[in-house]
Amino acid sequence: MTITTAEQWTQYCRMLGDNLSAARAARGLSQEQVARAAGLATFTYQKLEKGESNPGSPANPRLHTLVSLALVLNLELATMLPPAGLAKA
Numbered sequence: 001m002t003i004t005t006a007e008q009w010t011q012y013c014r015m016l017g018d019n020l021s022a023a024r025a026a027r028g029l030s031q032e033q034v035a036r037a038a039g040l041a042t043f044t045y046q047k048l049e050k051g052e053s054n055p056g057s058p059a060n061p062r063l064h065t066l067v068s069l070a071l072v073l074n075l076e077l078a079t080m081l082p083p084a085g086l087a088k089a
Contacts, residue, residue: 006058013058014051015082021049023073023080038068045069 024034035045053059070077
């Protein structure tokens with residue numbers, strides 16, 4: 001399944017942010033702790049949890065960032081990412 005519209009991509013990014021937030025909370029970590037361990041600015045990580053890169057613009061994290069976050073949160077990358085099919089309109 002592919003993500004074809006801007007709204008679907010926005011929804012997908014929000015689901016990714018929700019997954020990050022849930023994994024972080026389950027491990028009892030703060031946003032700052034996760035960001036620091038992954039080599040990110042806290043502000044950058046906070047935006048990812050919101051599913052944004054800039055206000056009104058959906059996130060588009062680099063693969064390196066996603067892998068770093070998966071390692072910090074002790075998750076398989078595929079588990080951290082929402083299924084593409086969930087973003088169907």
